[in-house]
Amino acid sequence: MLSYFLPPRIEFGDGTIQNLGEHVxxxxxxxxxxxxxAGVINAGLLAKAIDALEAVGLAHAxxxxxxxxxxxxxxxxxxxxxxxxxxxxxxxVGGGSVMDAAKALRLLTxxxxxxxxxxxxxxxIERIQDDMPPLICVPTTAGTGSEVSQGAIITDTSLQTTDRWRKRAIVTPFNMADVALLDPGITLGMPPxxxxxxxxxxxxxxIEAYVATKYHPIAEGVALQALKMLSTNIRQVYHHGVDVVARGEMLLGSCMAAFSFQKGLGAVHSLAHQLSTDAPIPHGVANAILLPPVMEFNFSHASEKYAEVARALGINTTGMDSDEAGHAAIDKIREFNVELNMPAGLGAAGLDRKKIxxxxADAMLDHCHKFNPRECTEADMNALFEASF
Ligand SMILES: [Fe+2]
Structure with a gap:
């Protein structure tokens, strides 16, 4: 028997933040x-949330x-x-770090x-009850989709499981926001x-959700549509950030992609989670660099699905067999990385090779790779870091 969880409520559209007080x-x-x-405050975005609360006479902290x-x-x-x-x-009100922190602090209330x-x-997951206060998320970036994901990624400083700070996940369906306000207007100022x-x-x-091993056809369908929207618009928002329609597609697409990863993620995330605490590499940059080598590693176990990914990324695969189409998907990710000025590898991004x-070893402790289409050993993780270096 399987249980699928759908997000409770998503409100999408330019100006939806103004409804915040009514939702409270x-x-x-x-x-x-x-x-x-601090970043959200300096960008003037928290002020918009406060205005919306004060407009209906609500106190706040x-x-x-x-x-x-x-x-x-x-x-x-x-x-x-x-x-x-x-x-x-x-x-x-913020990006993935803020939303994940809000989920975790809400848990401990x-x-x-x-x-x-x-x-x-x-x-x-067995120890978490559905007795927490309501959670409203207003994402200010279009990426993590933390507003509808079941995870909260926290940097654990207790050193109970490893001799360095390590990213760990708190996962429960109750982590999905009760209300997600997706307002593309507040993402217009995001720097390229x-x-x-x-x-x-x-x-x-x-991509990781679509090829993950859990049986979840709803999530698979949503993942493909999300990839369509994201791949169509990512260049536009990078070069023309004020395009509110493209920003909206990215915001909804990232929300959909995050919903879809209740099907599981994969090795990219297990590897990337190790980099933000031990190297100055933002999560999305780490993913972008790691994704092509991990897709190559998975290829023998996921080529048919990567061919579907290619079509979702807008590639015309007519005349290609599934291997050719799957490889075209990997090439497309490399093209995005070049156009979006991603560092050429983890070394260029700032990783000290001696830490690999x-x-x-710590990537093996991360839960995400358990749903990777190809089983990973510690030697595989090491080789993937090296291949991405
Ligand atoms: Fe992620």
């Missing part, structure tokens, strides 16, 4: 905690001490802020701290490099 009231909320970060790759420490401080301010709703027993790798990195993260979600063996 619909949950009978009196004082939401706004979770955000803000916790904005979220760093990129949020740690369990900042989650603990966020929970303290929620309790001290006597809040009753959590609103995340009703579950006994620390986070340790709730991580996916120690069976945390961030647009490219987050967009390639979304494309990686679609340890990172490969």
């Amino acid at each position: 009231k619909a949950f009978d909320g009196k004082k939401p905690l706004l979770v955000s970060d 803000t916790y904005s001490d979220i760093e990129p790759n949020p740690t369990d420490i900042s989650i603990t401080h966020g929970v303290e802020a929620y309790k001290a301010e006597v809040c009753d709703v959590v609103i995340a 009703t579950h006994e701290p620390p986070l340790e027993p709730y991580y996916a790798d120690v069976g945390g 490099a961030l647009t490219a990195a987050t967009g390639m993260d979304a494309i990686t979600h679609g 063996p340890k990172l490969a």
